[in-house]
Amino acid sequence: MARTAPPRVLLVEDEPAQRAVLAYNLEAEGFDVIQADNGEDALLLVSEEAPDIIILDWMMPKLSGIEVCRRLKMRPETRGIPIIMLSARAEEVDKIRGLETGADDYVVKPYSVLELMARARAQLRRVRPSTAGVVLEHEDIRLDPESHRVFRGEKSLKLGPTEFKLLVTLLERPGRVFSREQLLDLVWGRDIYVDTRTVDVHVGRLRKSLMQHGGSDPVRTVRGAGYALG
Amino acid sequence: MARTAPPRVLLVEDEPAQRAVLAYNLEAEGFDVIQADNGEDALLLVSEEAPDIIILDWMMPKLSGIEVCRRLKMRPETRGIPIIMLSARAEEVDKIRGLETGADDYVVKPYSVLELMARARAQLRRVRPSTAGVVLEHEDIRLDPESHRVFRGEKSLKLGPTEFKLLVTLLERPGRVFSREQLLDLVWGRDIYVDTRTVDVHVGRLRKSLMQHGGSDPVRTVRGAGYALG
DNA sequence: TTCATTTGTTACATAATCGTCGCAGGACTG
DNA sequence: CAGTCCTGCGACGATTATGTAACAAATGAA
Numbered sequence: 001m002a003r004t005a006p007p008r009v010l011l012v013e014d015e016p017a018q019r020a021v022l023a024y025n026l027e028a029e030g031f032d033v034i035q036a037d038n039g040e041d042a043l044l045l046v047s048e049e050a051p052d053i054i055i056l057d058w059m060m061p062k063l064s065g066i067e068v069c070r071r072l073k074m075r076p077e078t079r080g081i082p083i084i085m086l087s088a089r090a091e092e093v094d095k096i097r098g099l100e101t102g103a104d105d106y107v108v109k110p111y112s113v114l115e116l117m118a119r120a121r122a123q124l125r126r127v128r129p130s131t132a133g134v135v136l137e138h139e140d141i142r143l144d145p146e147s148h149r150v151f152r153g154e155k156s157l158k159l160g161p162t163e164f165k166l167l168v169t170l171l172e173r174p175g176r177v178f179s180r181e182q183l184l185d186l187v188w189g190r191d192i193y194v195d196t197r198t199v200d201v202h203v204g205r206l207r208k209s210l211m212q213h214g215g216s217d218p219v220r221t222v223r224g225a226g227y228a229l230g
Numbered sequence: 231m232a233r234t235a236p237p238r239v240l241l242v243e244d245e246p247a248q249r250a251v252l253a254y255n256l257e258a259e260g261f262d263v264i265q266a267d268n269g270e271d272a273l274l275l276v277s278e279e280a281p282d283i284i285i286l287d288w289m290m291p292k293l294s295g296i297e298v299c300r301r302l303k304m305r306p307e308t309r310g311i312p313i314i315m316l317s318a319r320a321e322e323v324d325k326i327r328g329l330e331t332g333a334d335d336y337v338v339k340p341y342s343v344l345e346l347m348a349r350a351r352a353q354l355r356r357v358r359p360s361t362a363g364v365v366l367e368h369e370d371i372r373l374d375p376e377s378h379r380v381f382r383g384e385k386s387l388k389l390g391p392t393e394f395k396l397l398v399t400l401l402e403r404p405g406r407v408f409s410r411e412q413l414l415d416l417v418w419g420r421d422i423y424v425d426t427r428t429v430d431v432h433v434g435r436l437r438k439s440l441m442q443h444g445g446s447d448p449v450r451t452v453r454g455a456g457y458a459l460g
Numbered sequence: 461t462t463c464a465t466t467t468g469t470t471a472c473a474t475a476a477t478c479g480t481c482g483c484a485g486g487a488c489t490g
Numbered sequence: 491c492a493g494t495c496c497t498g499c500g501a502c503g504a505t506t507a508t509g510t511a512a513c514a515a516a517t518g519a520a
Contacts, residue, residue: 017347024351160496175377197478198498204479205496222378223477223506224391390507391477427467428509434468435507453466453517 007124008032010051012042012068013086014060022055025113031120039063043071046078053123055116056103058087069103082123084116118186121172136171138229141210141218143171155213162187163206170219170229179226203227237354238262240281242272242298243316244290252285255347269293273301276308280412283354285346286333288317299333310403314349366401368459371440371448373401385443392417393436400449400459409456433457 009031013019016037023033034049036042039060046054054072058065065085072078082104105119135144142151145168150157159167165187170178178186180196188194207219220228239261243249246267253263264279266272270293276284284302288295295315302308312334335349366373372381375398380387389397395417400408408416410426417432418424437449450458 017351020351162497175379177376177378194498195500197500200478201480201498207479221478225378228377392508424509425511427511430467431469431509434470437468451467 006030006032007052008034008049009120010034010036010042010045010049010054012036012039012054012060012065013057014038015057018057022113022116025117026120029117039065039068042068046072046081051081053120054081054083055120056083056085058085084119084123118169136168138171138174139218140215141167141171141229143167152210152213152215157209157212159209160205162202163209166202166206167210170227174229177220177222177226177228182226199227237282238264238279239350240264240266240272240275240279240284242266242269242284242290242295243287244268245287248287252346256350261350269295269298272298276302276311278409278412280406280408280416281311283350284311284313285350286313286315288315308406310406312354314346366398368401368404369448370445371397371401371459373397382440382443382445387439387442389439390435392432393439396432396436397440400457404459407452407456407458412456429457 007030009026011019011023011026011033012035013022014037019035019037023035026033034045034051036045037060040063042054042056043063045051056065056068069083069085072081072083084105084107085103086107088108104123107116107119135142137143140153143149143164148164150159150164150167166183169183169186180199183199184192184194184196203219203221207217210218218229220230222228239256241249241252241256241263242265243252244267249265249267253265256263264275264281266275267290269290272284272286273293275281286295286299299313299315302311302313314335314337315333316337318338337346337349366375370383373379378394380389380394380397396413399413399416410429413429414422414424414426433449437447440448448459450460452458
């Protein structure tokens with residue numbers, strides 16, 4: 001995957017253990033991680049480090065995440081930076097929303113790290129034309145998220161909605177093996193109950209769609225583990 | 231979400247109450263906890279249970295933590311396991327340091343449980359990069375956990391699920407000898423009953439797979455003890 | 461050497477996993 | 491409203507992996 005400079009994320013969380021876990025995972029995903037354990041430092045670091053995205057815990061000593069969020073969204077030079085808020089309970093999300101802090105997304109603890117990653121990437125794609133306009137590519141497969149179009153070589157392909165999301169997910173990390181459970185999380189959403197075998201069916205459909213004009217099977221089955229691209 | 235095996239921590243602390251608190255918290259964090267209340271048991275359990283990390287109290291009857299630490303760091307097969315020493319007062323840390331016991335980190339009582347967790351995780355990340363992004367390597371064998379791919383030199387290898395997990399385990403600590411029981415624990419899971427001889431068969435299969443394109447046998451048999459890589 | 465023990469290897473029955481098909485229900489469209 | 495598309499599920503067969511037993515080879519001790 002051709003990359004520009006790695007995206008910089010400012011991670012604001014006062015609980016050291018949680019921060020460490022997240023930082024570790026974010027770094028493993030190729031993010032440049034800047035850390036802060038309170039709101040005041042966070043505000044300083046935003047100007048100093050110019051992060052591309054902010055992950056912000058709600059509950060923090062001194063300045064709460066809500067307050068930090070509000071202030072950042074007021075300043076014109078920082079209001080474009082997407083903010084993902086972490087909150088401890090689902091009801092709190094409504095509260096935060098009600099306060100109109102302007103956060104771009106909310107994740108409820110305990111969250112799946114994969115989900116948080118996916119949302120962070122989604123936000124980045126949204127605001128960062130370098131990533132947003134860029135088509136996802138792998139070998140001869142091209143996918144333009146904007147126009148919702150998929151090509152294999154020169155031929156245009158027709159995919160169903162689920163096939164499309166599935167391909168986007170796989171395309172975001174070519175080579176990486178996703179378990180059926182992970183794919184259910186990322187493509188279907190965590191709270192939906194569907195049988196894991198359903199993933200198989202859709203992978204099969206995606207395969208057929210990708211090969212409708214010929215070509216080899218780009219999806220790799222890893223027995224006992226899951227699926228990957230290439 | 232598919233997990234790798236949970237990290238195993240050997241907790242050595244003679245004071246029951248403190249040990250209970252720590253064990254509880256470690257388990258809540260997803261560690262697999264093995265407990266000992268004296269240094270002798272600790273030394274035994276290290277070989278039997280193959281922990282990923284050791285948390286060691288300084289003051290203990292019989293063998294002190296310092297002595298245990300020194301002995302573990304002398305044996306080549308255990309010296310890679312990170313040790314965190316607990317000591318009662320700050321001045322003692324200097325003393326321990328002066329003794330050059332080789333502990334990897336020190337935490338002063340009374341410590342914050344959260345801090346101890348964070349340090350434990352930090353140590354694990356340091357020595358056990360298996361979880362993300364990092365490629366496990368030993369001599370000409372390369373294994374990428376993320377893409378589930380294995381190479382010997384330039385050639386790609388095809389392994390079955392069990393062979394793969396077995397290789398991951400061995401690769402996480404090249405040179406270390408694992409007993410058949412340990413391998414059953416780590417590869418098959420703690421509560422599965424299978425004959426220990428099954429390990430032999432799978433080691434044989436792994437050998438064949440690793441040598442399918444030629445090359446020498448990288449798995450060493452230690453008669454009466456188990457298997458190791460290199 | 462000879463013997464007992466441990467380990468390597470093969471074969472085979474069983475079990476688990478995977479790909480695919482068809483169907484019924486739902487959503488959406490014209 | 492009819493028609494089309496999509497979805498999730500159950501079922502079936504084909505493939506692959508697994509565990510065990512049996513036997514061969516090796517190792518080490520006496």
